[in-house]
Amino acid sequence: MKVTLKSWLLLALISCICFICTGCWSSIEVNDRTFITGVYVDKGNKPGEVELTLTAPLPNRLVPGSLQGGGTGERSYAALSKTGKTIPFAIQRIQSDLTRKLSWGHTRVIVISRDYAQSGITPLLEWITRQPTFHIKTYILISPGKAKETVKLTPVFERAPSEVLREFANQKTILGATVRDFLLAHYADQGTAVSFLTMGTMPMVSEQGKKSEWAGTDGAAIFRDDQMVGKIAPEKARMLSWVIKQIKSPTFVFQSPVDHGKISVEFERIDANILPKLRGKQIVYNIELLGDASIVSADTKESITKPHQWHQLENILKKKLAKNLKKALVETQRLRADVLRLGNRLEWWYPNRWKQVKDNWPDVYQKQVFFEIEPKIYIKHSGLEGDSLWKFK
């Protein structure tokens, strides 16, 4: 091929277009940015206003090799707070006080106060979906009081409070509902279950015995579309996270059949299958709970190693799990929030039926949906011993 003048001109033109039109002139060096790791949303003091708090790590205070801030006891992260009529307005007010440009690419957790959640989080989601760099994998959590208070949480094992919360979700100790879940729920008028945080103070050895803020989880907040409509207890929330496979090696305690000794089992593998069936007007969901457990402690004088006793234990456990899950589902029906997004399964298996019911799905979910729960639980190990060593004393 001959390289002619024309082709050179064409190449020059194409490169010009690339330089001008791609919008990539927005190069910003790392040290001109601040990376927001956590967003905390509260209702403002005036009605209709929103209070936004952002946390960002301070790289200049991070000491490589050590997790906590500098030797002087300085915190290696900053929290900035401003109120505004809308979220972008609040952000703009924060930005105007800053020397560095806010960057949303590393936001991993959003904490929403209960008040704000109850009034609906539509403005927040609307803003997030428009940000090109915002990961929709970002976790959403609900705080009982002001979300801003969560910032005070003492990060003992991690570098910053937002990292603590993110790790909670990563380790699947809580229901890791993400922005994506909310968007999916929004499109089909379904619901989302979100972990509900609880804050408290307790003396911590690592902080020289000072009373420090500590966060834990307390059940789940139930959202219908993007509005918080209720809250369920931890035990039920745990069963919901089982069904959406958002839980890792949960431990359950139940009582032995005769002397009511406490037996604890830990699940090594959990799974769930959901299959909808149509039964006249009713939509019946068959939920199979699958799991392999091992006994981690059996504080009972009974023998538990014979096959029929073993199966007896399995049955007790099955009943307990089924009961808790049933309670949780009934609760969500009462709140008309399809947090397991069962509507999608209906659409997959019976698209025609879905077309009929999708317009008033919350009502259908409440009235026409029934559940059949089939736990298929196997206790596979008894740990290093069979019957309790203390059994014969």
Added chain:
Amino acid sequence: MGFLKNWLSSKKRTKQLNEIAAQQNLTATLEENRSFLATIFKGCSDVVFHDFTIFGQISAVLIYIEGLVDKEKLDQNVLTPLLNKTGEPFSINTVSGVIPVSNIKELNYIEEIIDEISNGHPILLLDHQKKGISLGLTQLEHRAIEEPPAESVIRGPREGFTELLTINTSLLRRRIKSPQLKVKNIVVGRYTRTKIGVYYIEGIAEKSLIKEVMRRLDKIYMDGILGSGYIEELIEDQSNSLFPQILSTERPDVVVSYLLEGHVTILCDGNPVALVVPITLFSFLQSSEDYAQKFMIGSLIRWLRYISVAIVLLLPSTYVALLTYHQEMIPTSLLLTIAKSREQIPFPALFEALLMEITFEALREAGVRLPQQLGTAISIVGALVIGQAATAAGLVSSPMVMVVAITGVASFLLPHYPIGITLRILRFPIMFLAGMLGLLGIILGIIAIVIHLCSLRSFGVPYLTPIVPMVKQDLKDVLYRSPIWARNKRPHSTSKQNPIRQSPGQKPEAENEEELHSD
């Protein structure tokens, strides 16, 4: 018009003495021949004219260049018998009969005589004879056969080519004992008269390829050829390309392996570097060492090389692009570490990368050119520049030092110097593109390189064979190093007419295991 052009161009060339003498015959008088050659070699004090009388009857002259001739043998084998024997009947046959020298040629033309003298062959001219006798008593000072430092191996022959074409030819002939190994010699360079050898195996190499190589070599007409680099640049398909289209090597075993696959090799007198054509990009990423180890190890090392090509070309630019445009793609904890180390750095990432890469290239070039005694000094300075000191000075961040160091290590993995230098140069434009357009720029750069590579050919063979165009059977030497027993066919692109290399089913099997154990 055509005539005028020819006349003008012929005017431009200054006529050479040997051109004047080109077709001139020797005359029958010794005095005439001697004086003619004396005028030609006027001012060459190293040319010796030794007059004497043969058998006491006929005057003769021995002409040679001092230093190129084995004088001891000349005295013993030529002068002694010619001076001592007297009374024998004289003829040119008796003269050559009494000289115990194997390499004797009779010459008729002045041009031939000049060539022979210049090549170090003594010439014997006799009175009343229209012929001269050339005696092959050359003694050229040369370097011993050593291991080529640029292509050292752990397991493999340690021999390398030297500067003498005859020795190099013998190195090849020692490895290929078949008469099918053919050598064609041509002489180029008006002043240097450099001898060039073209080697191929008849029956494997394609005739059209040999013809093309000879055609391109014949086209060369210039003052002098100082090395195989000259030839490479004169016979390349695309001289404007950064990519080498001819493989250069100093190892006879590498040349032999290519000859056996139907390639043609060009060796040039006075230079230890052989040229192999045609060649593909992937040949530059193979080393003879691959075949000295087991095929699994060879394959893995080959892949390590492919990865290092990607690193050399793309790592610094990817780092720049991610840091300036795509921070959200870096894991948070890694980004915080980088952000921390970049906190004090006054330069943008692109400038930082350029600074370090250019320094590294400069250091490397300095290390190659400097004598070995100074090499240690350079490495000390290098360790300071690309190391803790650079970070401590606050000019560059430590992740950037790591990036440059990894790139440097990866560039040392490339077995052939020319392709290494090409890739090292190409990473700079890609770095600029990354600094201006981010990942988009890197992709544009890669696309441009791939388009260019697709357009390249080396003596008619597409540069990216066997990937583009796809030749399935040849992929076995690109995607992995195939076991020796599985290489039943020669590469498709160079030996189409004679594809079978070996008989199939040579994989060693323990058929007679029982027999072995019964002993």
